[in-house]
Amino acid sequence: MTKIDLITGILGAGKTTFLRRYAKYLIDKGERIAILENDFGAVNVDVMMLRDLQSDRCQVEMISGCGDPNCHKRRFRTQLIALGMQHFDHVIIEPSGIFDMDEFFDLLYESPLDKWFSIGSILTIVSADLPDILSEQMEYLLASEAACCGKLILSKQAYIKDSVSQTKNRILQHLNRALTGIQCRRQFSDKEIITKEWEQLKDADFHGITAASYRHESYVKQFQTENISSEVHYFMHIHLPEESILPTISTILKDAGCGHIYRMKGALPLEQGWLKINATPERTETETVANAQAVLIVIGEDINRQQIDSHLLKHNTDSAYISI
Numbered sequence: 001m002t003k004i005d006l007i008t009g010i011l012g013a014g015k016t017t018f019l020r021r022y023a024k025y026l027i028d029k030g031e032r033i034a035i036l037e038n039d040f041g042a043v044n045v046d047v048m049m050l051r052d053l054q055s056d057r058c059q060v061e062m063i064s065g066c067g068d069p070n071c072h073k074r075r076f077r078t079q080l081i082a083l084g085m086q087h088f089d090h091v092i093i094e095p096s097g098i099f100d101m102d103e104f105f106d107l108l109y110e111s112p113l114d115k116w117f118s119i120g121s122i123l124t125i126v127s128a129d130l131p132d133i134l135s136e137q138m139e140y141l142l143a144s145e146a147a148c149c150g151k152l153i154l155s156k157q158a159y160i161k162d163s164v165s166q167t168k169n170r171i172l173q174h175l176n177r178a179l180t181g182i183q184c185r186r187q188f189s190d191k192e193i194i195t196k197e198w199e200q201l202k203d204a205d206f207h208g209i210t211a212a213s214y215r216h217e218s219y220v221k222q223f224q225t226e227n228i229s230s231e232v233h234y235f236m237h238i239h240l241p242e243e244s245i246l247p248t249i250s251t252i253l254k255d256a257g258c259g260h261i262y263r264m265k266g267a268l269p270l271e272q273g274w275l276k277i278n279a280t281p282e283r284t285e286t287e288t289v290a291n292a293q294a295v296l297i298v299i300g301e302d303i304n305r306q307q308i309d310s311h312l313l314k315h316n317t318d319s320a321y322i323s324i
Contacts, residue, residue: 001118004091008145009125012263012280014155015094025206027057031089034059038095084116122214124149128160128167140222143178150212152193164195184219231303235296237320244315252311253281259303267292
């Protein structure tokens, strides 16, 4: 049977960055794998950043957004059926930051998926700079997506001044508080979190991750995913002078008139290559990549698209600019 792993984590936790490392480990081990990006948005920037992994040993697929949640579930099931018939060694699923864990379990217990797949590991990525206080909806997502995981994996340790021990304790306390908030009996211990920086992970570490498994935990479902009030807006055909890219991103994030922004992600063209952007109000991360698409995706609550337009249009030189 094909092992199927799920990588969860709230928006901006670092799921795609970890997935790349994990996928490379499996490929180097000689496995034939598939990566499935399951996103409620219309454009998935992360899948574009995984295309370089595509090979005879790695297939990259995406489920794009759909206005009807039931339609999206049908697409998810159809894609899993297509992958199941190809008999991969491993399938890795990365959902968006808003995901209902019951959807994952329910589908894999259905025929014919139950004949092709067995659940391998559920892994939850948690950022070391996780704010102490999140919105009620984000606290719910944090807890519900971690409740069934086999391992917690800490990300972005380099941005924290505290010791690893202090950071680990703070994260575990936050998670356990969030689990209590959704009436889940589970409480994480320090043996269930990997704190090693990802550059230092060895084959033995990844072997342990593949064996992390998962747990069945019950909790009160405080929100339906389709009712969580996050918004996604797309800003396309953007060409900014290189020196204005980061200041413009910073201005948008700091402007309360733009709304409550959780995350901005995407890629913009440079003279040589593209600048991949992953920005939150706390920090902006960038990476130069060879190929991408000129788009910025803004995720948040009460987003004022016209206000964001005004900031981007000050410097944009692409006449085909559009936002939706």
